[in-house]
Amino acid sequence: MIKIIDPYGSGLVGDYTKAIKEFGLEVFTPDMFPEPNRAMRRGVVFAGRDLKIIAKCIKEKKPFYALSGIMPTNEQIHLGNKIVVENLAYFQKHGAKTFILVADLEAAAARGVSLEEGRRRALEFHIPAYLALGLDPKKTTFYFQSENKKVIHFAYEAAKKITLNEFRAVYGNAEPGRIMSAVTQIGDVLYPQFEERMPGIIPVGLDQDPHIRLARDVVKRMKTKKFFAVSSIYHKYTPSLDGSIKMSKSKPESCISLPEDPVAVCNKIRKALTGGRDTLEEHRRLGAVIEKDMVFELLKQHLIEDDDELNRIYEEYTTGRMTSGEIKQLACEKMTNFMNDFTTKLEKYKKIVDKLNFIKFS
Amino acid sequence: MIKIIDPYGSGLVGDYTKAIKEFGLEVFTPDMFPEPNRAMRRGVVFAGRDLKIIAKCIKEKKPFYALSGIMPTNEQIHLGNKIVVENLAYFQKHGAKTFILVADLEAAAARGVSLEEGRRRALEFHIPAYLALGLDPKKTTFYFQSENKKVIHFAYEAAKKITLNEFRAVYGNAEPGRIMSAVTQIGDVLYPQFEERMPGIIPVGLDQDPHIRLARDVVKRMKTKKFFAVSSIYHKYTPSLDGSIKMSKSKPESCISLPEDPVAVCNKIRKALTGGRDTLEEHRRLGAVIEKDMVFELLKQHLIEDDDELNRIYEEYTTGRMTSGEIKQLACEKMTNFMNDFTTKLEKYKKIVDKLNFIKFS
Numbered sequence: 001m002i003k004i005i006d007p008y009g010s011g012l013v014g015d016y017t018k019a020i021k022e023f024g025l026e027v028f029t030p031d032m033f034p035e036p037n038r039a040m041r042r043g044v045v046f047a048g049r050d051l052k053i054i055a056k057c058i059k060e061k062k063p064f065y066a067l068s069g070i071m072p073t074n075e076q077i078h079l080g081n082k083i084v085v086e087n088l089a090y091f092q093k094h095g096a097k098t099f100i101l102v103a104d105l106e107a108a109a110a111r112g113v114s115l116e117e118g119r120r121r122a123l124e125f126h127i128p129a130y131l132a133l134g135l136d137p138k139k140t141t142f143y144f145q146s147e148n149k150k151v152i153h154f155a156y157e158a159a160k161k162i163t164l165n166e167f168r169a170v171y172g173n174a175e176p177g178r179i180m181s182a183v184t185q186i187g188d189v190l191y192p193q194f195e196e197r198m199p200g201i202i203p204v205g206l207d208q209d210p211h212i213r214l215a216r217d218v219v220k221r222m223k224t225k226k227f228f229a230v231s232s233i234y235h236k237y238t239p240s241l242d243g244s245i246k247m248s249k250s251k252p253e254s255c256i257s258l259p260e261d262p263v264a265v266c267n268k269i270r271k272a273l274t275g276g277r278d279t280l281e282e283h284r285r286l287g288a289v290i291e292k293d294m295v296f297e298l299l300k301q302h303l304i305e306d307d308d309e310l311n312r313i314y315e316e317y318t319t320g321r322m323t324s325g326e327i328k329q330l331a332c333e334k335m336t337n338f339m340n341d342f343t344t345k346l347e348k349y350k351k352i353v354d355k356l357n358f359i360k361f362s
Numbered sequence: 363m364i365k366i367i368d369p370y371g372s373g374l375v376g377d378y379t380k381a382i383k384e385f386g387l388e389v390f391t392p393d394m395f396p397e398p399n400r401a402m403r404r405g406v407v408f409a410g411r412d413l414k415i416i417a418k419c420i421k422e423k424k425p426f427y428a429l430s431g432i433m434p435t436n437e438q439i440h441l442g443n444k445i446v447v448e449n450l451a452y453f454q455k456h457g458a459k460t461f462i463l464v465a466d467l468e469a470a471a472a473r474g475v476s477l478e479e480g481r482r483r484a485l486e487f488h489i490p491a492y493l494a495l496g497l498d499p500k501k502t503t504f505y506f507q508s509e510n511k512k513v514i515h516f517a518y519e520a521a522k523k524i525t526l527n528e529f530r531a532v533y534g535n536a537e538p539g540r541i542m543s544a545v546t547q548i549g550d551v552l553y554p555q556f557e558e559r560m561p562g563i564i565p566v567g568l569d570q571d572p573h574i575r576l577a578r579d580v581v582k583r584m585k586t587k588k589f590f591a592v593s594s595i596y597h598k599y600t601p602s603l604d605g606s607i608k609m610s611k612s613k614p615e616s617c618i619s620l621p622e623d624p625v626a627v628c629n630k631i632r633k634a635l636t637g638g639r640d641t642l643e644e645h646r647r648l649g650a651v652i653e654k655d656m657v658f659e660l661l662k663q664h665l666i667e668d669d670d671e672l673n674r675i676y677e678e679y680t681t682g683r684m685t686s687g688e689i690k691q692l693a694c695e696k697m698t699n700f701m702n703d704f705t706t707k708l709e710k711y712k713k714i715v716d717k718l719n720f721i722k723f724s
Contacts, residue, residue: 105515105518106518108515108518108519108522109518109519109521109522110522111522112519112522114519115515115519146511146515146518147511149508149509149511152514153467153470153477153508155542156467156468156470156471156508156539156542156546157470157471157474157476157477159471159538159539159541159542160470160471160472160473160474160538160539162538163537163538164536164537164538167538174526174536175525175526176521176522176524176525176526176529176541176545177518177521177522179521179538179541179542180517180518180521180541180542180545183538183542184518
């Protein structure tokens with residue numbers, strides 16, 4: 001029986017257990033990596049592929065890389081991006097060569113955003129935002145997909161290795177733009193290995209697993225190139241404030257974007273689904289149903305770093321000493337601090353964006 | 363009633379008439395352009411799209427371009443390529459800026475030929491061969507698709523403008539490699555207009571019309587870019603020596619490649635389908651059935667430049683004064699001369715390939 005380590009429960013375990021079985025993922029446990037980060041310690045990171053080779057690289061200080069992409073389709077990011085960046089920062093701190101690519105070609109092919117517009121958005125918002133979330137600007141290498149001829153050339157070769165039916169099975173949607181976007185992404189995740197074959201890890205949400213599977217399949221079909229199939233690490237979605245599995249901009253009242261006005265965010269938190277009981281008397285007597293509580297989930301996933309502090313809140317809330325109103329107030333204060341800190345850092349990094357390590361291609 | 367001008371008949375008129383109706387092509391007549399070339403004068407060139415604007419550019423000496431691509435999938439070309447080059451040379455002589463691109467990315471995506479191998483084949487064979495067939499080396503601009511970032515970027519934007527269903531309707535095959543190849547081709551045919559909007563003409567065989575249609579559709583969907591939809595001009599296939607509609611390497615005994623050993627070619631010509639009668643007596647009395655005669659078709663399409671000379675042969679052969687054996691002998695001699703001349707020029711141009719006008723991309 002597969003068990004996902006989630007000390008606080010999330011009410012969503014079933015879906016993730018199913019995904020692990022269906023996609024053949026490895027279950028993640030916090031003892032796999034040294035000094036696990038918040039998401040790793042708390043069951044937010046729940047699975048991966050080929051994690052042992054990454055653990056070995058960390059332990060033996062061997063070269064490996066961590067990579068993620070920026071899709072410059074709009075000028076906001078969400079809490080899911082935040083966890084990706086925090087995982088990247090974790091591997092960066094533990095020795096990974098760290099790459100962030102701007103998927104401007106993908107944004108053009110799949111969403112119709114012009115390259116100029118994609119570049120502008122990435123420089124003026126996404127890259128500073130990623131740094132504001134914890135990447136080390138001195139240790140992170142950036143590039144624009146549209147400038148990386150090697151990745152593009154690889155995409156054309158990789159396209160020949162995938163049939164339309166496979167594509168459709170993996171993505172459902174097999175529109176021409178989607179196809180070009182996906183094969184280019186395969187080039188990107190392997191790019192650090194073009195120069196030096198080494199393991200690499202891609203932190204993603206579960207919905208990105210199709211890309212990972214396809215990239216791993218292509219590697220197997222290009223045996224002569226001797227790439228390491230990329231490893232991946234999966235985190236749970238930040239649930240929507242109304243309790244559904246994933247926060248989504250399609251339901252703005254239940255979604256928190258970065259950046260977003262703290263006052264507006266606090267209003268949303270006040271309306272969020274909690275595990276509080278119908279009456280105060282009942283709540284005091286039975287305590288909160290933690291699995292249903294989206295506000296506790298916010299604290300756990302995003303707002304409280306210290307485990308002891310989170311444990312105290314867990315204890316007080318589940319025993320009814322703390323009310324839903326109080327936990328909402330706490331979440332509002334923490335979120336306001338976070339949002340203010342984020343926007344301050346965002347402005348700071350906007351000013352140094354031209355000094356970052358962008359790969360110059362000849 | 364559509365009538366294709368073909369003074370000698372070819373036995374294949376029906377198929378081409380049908381294509382004109384189905385695809386909505388313009389019927390080509392030799393009076394459309396000044397000093398029509400052999401293929402234009404003899405009904406081999408039979409149709410086009412937007413030909414008037416090209417005729418106007420020629421007449422008024424306004425800028426326009428002619429463009430074709432080299433697909434470096436093997437190291438032979440065929441008689442169909444020869445007519446493409448002759449048509450290109452015609453427009454070059456009448457003022458067209460002339461572009462030849464090496465479709466190395468397409469060869470990788472659709473056929474799995476590596477970029478290095480594609481480049482080698484193009485430089486060592488295809489480019490010298492195209493020059494040997496009549497292009498002016500000083501007036502022709504070459505580039506490699508894989509180096510042309512602007513074309514590639516355009517391909518990613520164009521992909522978003524086409525649905526999978528449209529793709530399937532146009533090509534039948536909608537494999538990922540095929541899709542990448544096709545959208546890149548759209549970038550190529552428009553590339554000369556990236557700098558300067560002007561009409562352009564693409565000489566192609568009928569089987570290439572899907573590419574042209576798709577490129578024209580994409581132009582219509584990118585109205586703001588103000589491209590001229592490309593014009594096209596179609597030539598009939600050189601029929602297989604056994605009488606079927608198109609020479610094909612799948613039937614090597616009925617196919618003539620460039621280059622090919624003249625002795626082997628003469629053997630194939632001797633076995634070709636002719637319109638000669640069953641007995642000499644009958645032949646003298648009735649003359650050859652010219653519509654069936656693949657050897658006369660070779661003379662008409664490829665081997666005899668002078669119209670008076672071709673008319674004399676037509677006259678003698680259709681009245682029975684000339685036999686099938688004699689016309690085969692004549693074709694063999696002409697083909698041997700052509701093949702020797704071609705290989706001599708091929709060797710000559712191989713030596714100067716590094717001095718040609720290749721676009722250098724930054």
